[in-house]
Amino acid sequence: MNRKKLQKLAESLCKTAKHFNRYEVECLINLFNNLEVEPSDRHAAVGLDRNSFRNILHDTFGMTDDMIMDRDCFEVYDLNSDGYISREEMFHMLKNSLLKQPSEEDPDEGIKDLVEITLKKMDYDHDGKLSYVDFEKAVRDENLLLEAFGPCLPDMKCRMAFEVQAFQNTAEL
Incomplete structure (x- = not known):
């Protein structure tokens, strides 16, 4: 050219x-x-x-992760491709990205708490799930949120x- x-x-x-x-x-x-x-x-x-x-x-x-290489950042977390990141999808991603800590407390309870914290921080329209618009606004405001559910970028x-x-x-x- x-x-x-x-x-x-x-x-x-x-x-x-x-x-x-x-x-x-x-x-x-x-x-x-x-x-x-x-x-x-x-x-x-x-x-x-x-x-x-x-x-x-x-x-x-x-x-090397096929799921990450086949999708953009939002789609990596939108596991069922319905256009939203639901509580269940957040739970699944957080459960897979956190280290297991031995304790008397049920580890799933800690993950559920993290899901609620994440929703409070990212769910701008307060509908209980993250739309692409919610996700985009949250990561533009705070870049660290881009990998909240585990790494999706190099x-x-x-x-x-x-x-x-x-x-x-x-x-x-």
Whole structure:
């Protein structure tokens, strides 16, 4: 892609990409162009197919969990794909992400308490479940809530290494 075409595309995308400046958009476009591959099916469009994307998540970020690699952050937690994270889904995710502590108290009671605390913090419309709108507002206000039910993004060390490499490679173009 020539420089003029890149700048025009970046300018166009900057109008809707609220969290990226023009330089970052140009870097992302260059990065995508470097990652795109020829599809195995001659009728498919050139681009980044699902398998290539999964390979990048695995090779670059060390992600191996199929459920996480197949979904975005909200969908990782919305186990039944009904558009909401219910109390039961929260309980399931928290139960799997917490270490078991030997105590006289029923461990499920502690998890139920955490579910209630989480709902108080994230359920903005007070309907007893998290919609995508609730989830998005909560994680925008407090980034740590993004992984409240267990990790769904690569760790910081992998993300930083990727950013350094991506911006270095695109600056060379």
